[in-house]
Amino acid sequence: MTNPDHPYFAELRERLHGLGLPAAEVARTVDDLAAFTAESGSDPVREFGVPEEFAAQLARSGEGDPDPEPGSGPRAVPPEAAETWTWRADAFHEREVLNRYGDEGWEVERVDAVGRFVSRRDGDHPLRWEYRREIAAPRTRAAVAERLAPDGWEPCGTWFHFEYFKRPKAVMLGLEGEVDLPPEVPARRTFLSGRFHLFIASYIAFLVLLTVAWAFLALDGSPLAVLGGFLGGAAVGAGLLGLRMWRERAR
Amino acid sequence: MSADRRASWLKGVLDLLVLAGLTAGESYGYEIAKTLARAGLGEIKGGTLYPVLNRLEAAGLVSAEFRVADRGPGRRYYHLTDAGRATLAEQGGLWLEFDESVRKMLTEGVER
Numbered sequence A: 001m002t003n004p005d006h007p008y009f010a011e012l013r014e015r016l017h018g019l020g021l022p023a024a025e026v027a028r029t030v031d032d033l034a035a036f037t038a039e040s041g042s043d044p045v046r047e048f049g050v051p052e053e054f055a056a057q058l059a060r061s062g063e064g065d066p067d068p069e070p071g072s073g074p075r076a077v078p079p080e081a082a083e084t085w086t087w088r089a090d091a092f093h094e095r096e097v098l099n100r101y102g103d104e105g106w107e108v109e110r111v112d113a114v115g116r117f118v119s120r121r122d123g124d125h126p127l128r129w130e131y132r133r134e135i136a137a138p139r140t141r142a143a144v145a146e147r148l149a150p151d152g153w154e155p156c157g158t159w160f161h162f163e164y165f166k167r168p169k170a171v172m173l174g175l176e177g178e179v180d181l182p183p184e185v186p187a188r189r190t191f192l193s194g195r196f197h198l199f200i201a202s203y204i205a206f207l208v209l210l211t212v213a214w215a216f217l218a219l220d221g222s223p224l225a226v227l228g229g230f231l232g233g234a235a236v237g238a239g240l241l242g243l244r245m246w247r248e249r250a251r
Numbered sequence B: 001m002s003a004d005r006r007a008s009w010l011k012g013v014l015d016l017l018v019l020a021g022l023t024a025g026e027s028y029g030y031e032i033a034k035t036l037a038r039a040g041l042g043e044i045k046g047g048t049l050y051p052v053l054n055r056l057e058a059a060g061l062v063s064a065e066f067r068v069a070d071r072g073p074g075r076r077y078y079h080l081t082d083a084g085r086a087t088l089a090e091q092g093g094l095w096l097e098f099d100e101s102v103r104k105m106l107t108e109g110v111e112r
Helices: A008-020 A023-040 A045-050 A052-062 A094-102 A138-151 A168-175 A194-217 A223-250 B002-011 B012-024 B027-040 B046-058 B082-111
Strands: A082-089 A107-111 A116-120 A129-135 A154-158 A162-168 B062-067 B075-080
Touching: A008 A045, A008 A052, A008 A194, A023 A045, A023 A082, A045 A129, A082 A094, A094 A107, A094 A129, A107 A129, A107 A162, A116 A129, A116 A154, A129 A168, A138 A154, A138 A162, A138 B027, A162 A168, A162 B046, A168 B046, A168 B062, A168 B075, B002 B012, B012 B027, B012 B046, B012 B062, B012 B082, B027 B046, B046 B062, B046 B075, B075 B082
Parallel strands: A107 A154
Antiparallel strands: A082 A116, A107 A116, A129 A162, A154 A162, B062 B075
């Protein structure tokens, strides 16, 4: 288990303060990240990189960018004062969560380097939003966006091969596509489905069974080879996550 | 800096530009945004355009009609109303006067 008092998060908190981020935002971000590592059981250094570099990355990604969507030009009109909310959900039900809160006026601006949906909501009569998810390789993203654009869909984030799109409900509903009385900002920031928990439990059970089977049935007497396989797989996974975070920083 | 300044200029006149774009005939959101982009006004996203269209519709300056398409989900078409045409003439004229004053002063300042 990892908690916000873990030395990693203490250093991250200190560095984010040093970079001038608001105290409330620092606390929220660190709590979210600690909750994530607690749930996933992962090591924060392996998950996010060293605190110094990760803090700089987080500070850059939160620099009040008027148009943070990757690959797009500057926003034509500046946004009004808006509420912000950053949250995560697993891929088994994130579209349901996106649409539920999109209906309350939350517009996703991007998916950040750790897979969270960074959302905003305008103060007065915000638009209601709907979302869809497409599967696209980097070379086909532009074609998918071009196909959906005439129906009002705009790209709002990428997570590996998932490409997320948003559109205001006003495209179809006009004036009814606005929220009259926006509810409070949700207190919850993590939405994990029952299927996700079942998946994790099944996966752990599979690994345990595999290990037990190896311990009893391995005939070649080469436990180091099996251990090497496990470690190699973990290294590949960590490498892919690191590559994604590096590419996100490079944008 | 220049992008922010340009965005602020556009904010003050986007409703008039949308009305002007509809003088050629009815249109829907994506096409209106493309018309504005072709005119050199940059990419107008849905989160910016639709509040403007909603305000214009609520004020009776445009009317809207949803029509089912043969293919796809259908579209909401916007038409310029008589009130919208009158507002465009009046407010557009005021903007052009303002533009003329700005242009004159800036031209003198730049050439001085």
